[in-house]
Amino acid sequence: MELRKRERMMPFSPRSLLSLLACLLLVGLSFVSCGATSPANSMALKVGQSAATVTYFPTYVAIQQGFFKAQGLTLDPPNPILLGNDAKVEAALESNNIDLATGTITAAFTVARVDGTIKLVGAMTNGYTIDIIVSQRFVQQTHLTEASPLEEKVKALVDKKIGDAGNSGTTEALIVYLFKMYGFDAQRDATLVNVGGTTAAGLAALANGSVDVLSFPAPAGPEAEVRGIGSIFISPVRGDIPAMVDQSYGVLFLKQSVIDAKPKAVQAFIRALAQAQEWIRRNPKRAKELLGKYLKLDQKNMDAVASLAMPSMAATPQISRQAFNTANEFHVKAGLLAVGPHYEDLVDSTLIHRALSGQASSS
Template sequence: MTDRRTILKAFSAAPLLLAAGCATRESTTPPGVLNVGQISNSVAFLPLFIAEKQGYFKAEGLTLGARPELGTGAKVAAALKSGSIDLGAGVITDAFNLAKIDDGMRIVTSLVTEYYVDIVVPPSLPEPASLNEKIQALVGKKIGITGPGSGTEALVKYLFGSIGRDAAKDATLVNLGGTMTSAIGALKANRVDALSFFQPIAQQAAAADVGKTYISPARGDVPSLRGALHGVVFSTTKLLDRKRNELAAFERAMGRALADVHGDPAHARSLLGQYLKTTNPKALDALVPILRKEMPATPQVRRASYDTARKFHLDSGLVRKAPAYDAVLYEQAAV
């Protein structure tokens, strides 16, 4: 297993690595081993938990080394650049940002094919019939987001832009960090009027009678975002070229994990409860059918899903450039 000090050194160097665009080092793991870093314990990474919990990686002849939670996409990119992890699990925004400094960035696994950020409001707020009216009702409000440059901010900017408004001028965006309990507390205490946050924020808020789902791309509320690739596993060609067999085993294990998500609902609920141990049971019950809809049946990266996400990122200004579909797949035929 890679020395933890090596990984921590990569984390602390994240800003320097990204600013300098230094060359990617080769993998530091021995044959048969993969180090996989992820940004958080969000619902997007449930398949990774399932594959490990159910022994699918081991069954496919693969050993998992370090499994650090790095907190940000920049730190995932830094760890990939240093070679201290072989694969990074994050959102597609993280992959696009890595592509800015490394044209060898490749997306290898599809984890979530819906934009899993929801707009949550107090239960008492009336719900207009149309999407445009709902967005208009948010104008002038204080909206909690995880932070600048995040997918939570991007959704608000995109929604406001769709009605000719500027979220930076026509709303107050409040940076709350990534802790869900703090975000729900801010909504309950009226420090914010709405939240733009990752799942399962809406389900948690509803279970606590604090909030309700107001706008949900994953539910299909935003037509232009339907089917957008969001949660992904990505890496670089320099790392992947040395880990071809390991990557194949990883993909087989992920396929088995996704099959569990789409299999027996009671079994999927049990696995979700083991993954999100502190989440309200009512929220978990509500989340299972949502995950079965937004997680793909296989880990394959589909062109339509990728292209939808790419267009959103460009249109929202979240990134200025994003590689085309054929440029980001690692020896995977177009579908």
Template sequence: MKLSTHLRTAAAIAATAGLLAATGCAGDAAESEPGVLNVGQISDSVAFFPLYVAEQEGYFADEGVELGERPRLGTGAKLAAALTSGSIDVGAGVLTDAFNLAESNPETQVTGSLVTDYYVDIVTASDFDGPAADAPLEERVRALEGKNIGITGPGSGTEALIVYLFEQVGLDAKTDATLVNLGAVPSSAIGALSEGQVDALAFFQPTGQMAEAEGVGDIYVSPQRGDIPDLTDPLHGALFSTSGVIEQKGEEIEAFNRAVDRALEFIQTDPEASAELLSTYLDGTDPEAVEALNEILPQEFATSSQVSESAFDTAVDFHLESQLIDEAPDYDSLVWSQVQE
């Protein structure tokens, strides 16, 4: 990882871990009784829908998993800090978060796969003055030069996509655009777009679908629909933990993964029931956006929690090219042996 990014992420992890300790949250996992698994996630983005399905369909209970805390922590840095402090046992985030954590904590282990599509889109305001969404990719990326672009935060998968795209056309996202940190709430990001605070968003689904349904924006670049050929089928949404937690709660994590596997199968095989759950998961979201999402979910979710080496390698190449890491992480070292294919 580039030194500046590493220091920034490490500082965020350290600061958040300190806050958790100061508020008495640190050590919750270590003190919890065996069998209780505390799982934190960044947000209620579509990537973590399988966890909701497993909860609602009773799969966790069926597999004997007793879930404890389920905080929504907002950023990958806070998710990593919660793992570092011991307040959660498993983090549900993106692979970028696991790579960042591994830089400061060699015990980091990827424990499961959720999404094998890059589910971040570039969304432009409805009055965006640039080439059409079906124009060559380079033309669309160059149209973003000099613009204010909303991201969830530094060191995130949303920032990574902008950095990667700009790099592909010889631009530097840090100097050739203004990246605006908006946090992880889609409605707030859409508000910033509609009010002209930003010209575009690099944001996770369902932000783009919501913006289109509300008539305030358009999905301009989408890895999921094949706009970026070199970013096809990467591991993106992921579960991760540490070897210390695995040593204590490996059986619970395996049971958790079995429940997630059942949820992934449910999404693949029962689209009507999946759509009903998705509408409650994304409560308040325009039905048009929910329908658009439900159509593509089977394509982007992993078929199981097993971590494909090819999907891992595609993600590594993306992180190298977007300059988020300097060296390729080793699949055998970073991925828990129980979920290696």
């Protein structure tokens, strides 16, 4: 576990860019035995993502329900490559070791800083699926609940030990953003702790008192409540932070060169994603069961996670300007961007529309 006062976040600082360059080398070496990216087959794509989390559930649905196959698309390998964190996803994309990334919009913004050819071509989730989770001791000491005013809740985080996922800029960014809202500095006014990137590690740190608070993605929050370890204190997806409601989060992004080389494959992926999103809407009970299988949850955790996460699933791959701009504003205020990118520069809405115009229905 890494415990330290973090350096102030700079807009994609030299440190973060150097980290990306280092990952480029490491990921490139790890793929040496795999050869180049997906084979010459123009209807095959190699897909990478950081981990199996709620954010990427629609991709899992598309695989399980055979929607990629129905669109004539082959994934190579058959499941997305789990690379561990956003930085490694960015590096794999830049090294041409994957064709398409299913990742956070934070990762897309980051890699777009060093590669002007990056395009966003699909929405998976429109909700910031990171929660602020507090220990039972914290609740007893503060007498605050999820219904307390946001300002009171944020002020209660001051001087606390706050755990995050370390390699995920999204978990720290939420803390930075909340502190800035009320005139605080997360690096100065709290102790940020890297507890590791897994739910088990985060919940263990909360349970043993190593941290008072967690900033962690689902399913950590619902699992903490089911196990009696802690409570979800602030949840963007739940609507606790009005300025963060309905913002782009999980997205598809890739290089323009892949779009040029495999336009039909990319459009097939978008159509399959749309079929998965429609299936999730039409089959809530079956979707919940599939989510439990995907995240390896028991019944209680499955119900809790589904209740919190399902509303964040995007209804369509089309990335709305409003959702993009909301995400943009968050990244600027959280210190991740100095100036936000323009919608037209990153989002290929024409390609998405072209893909969806030939979409087959699902049932």
